[in-house]
Amino acid sequence: MVGMNQNSYMDHENERMDLILFSDSRKKKKKIPFNSGKICFFMIKNLSISSSLIPDKQRGSVESQVFYLTNRVLRLTQHLQLHAKDYSSQRGLWKILGKRKQLLVYLYKRDKLRYDDLIGRLGIRGLKTR
Template sequence: MILLNKLILKQSEQNMSPQKEINSELISQYKLHKKDTGSIEVQVAILTYKIKQLSDHLKVNKKDYASQSGLLKMIGKRKRLLNYLNNQNTERYFILISRLGIRHMRSQNALFLNKIQPSIKTCEANLL
């Protein structure tokens, strides 16, 4: 979270920092090994940076609907990546969201299971 805020401040001070520099800084902070450029952690960090930039842009330009739809697509992609990471390795997931300052989102499977849990209990009771 601190790194993302520093990058946003740095970009606003320099007016427009090239995206390659920002990506390389994010990759160096979130990579898992020496040659890592595409792990889930790196992808989510880059998406989080872009999401913060777009949300700041939309605060000023409220009627920019094209950017708004792009923002929603990025949020959806980040959500899918985070759900995948949570299913594969929960420890890495919680480390990543704490580093990025993102809230923990309950997965759709957990919501679905909570909805059908009472019906499963009633079926089990009827069988007994």
């Protein structure tokens, strides 16, 4: 290569090979050793909130629905950090957030104590008040 140092050319080729190996390994489920100095992106599959927050007898309650939607929001947010141009997932995220907001508004109007308790346990931001 003209005007390019041979070592920098080889470093660039090695990085390219690492990326190819990484993309191939995701399809074939092989493990690649972690190379210090190189950035590897991965997705956390089991990112969720503990299900012990909702008792078994309340699986259809507003709290359990908000809990389930919050888990889905966390998983989709993690997915979108890796795949920023996945517009169908973005649309799904907005729909989930709208549904969760509707449920939180309903709970806020019905029982503010349960609403405050749920917001505190899940660690999500409350509704905007005017």
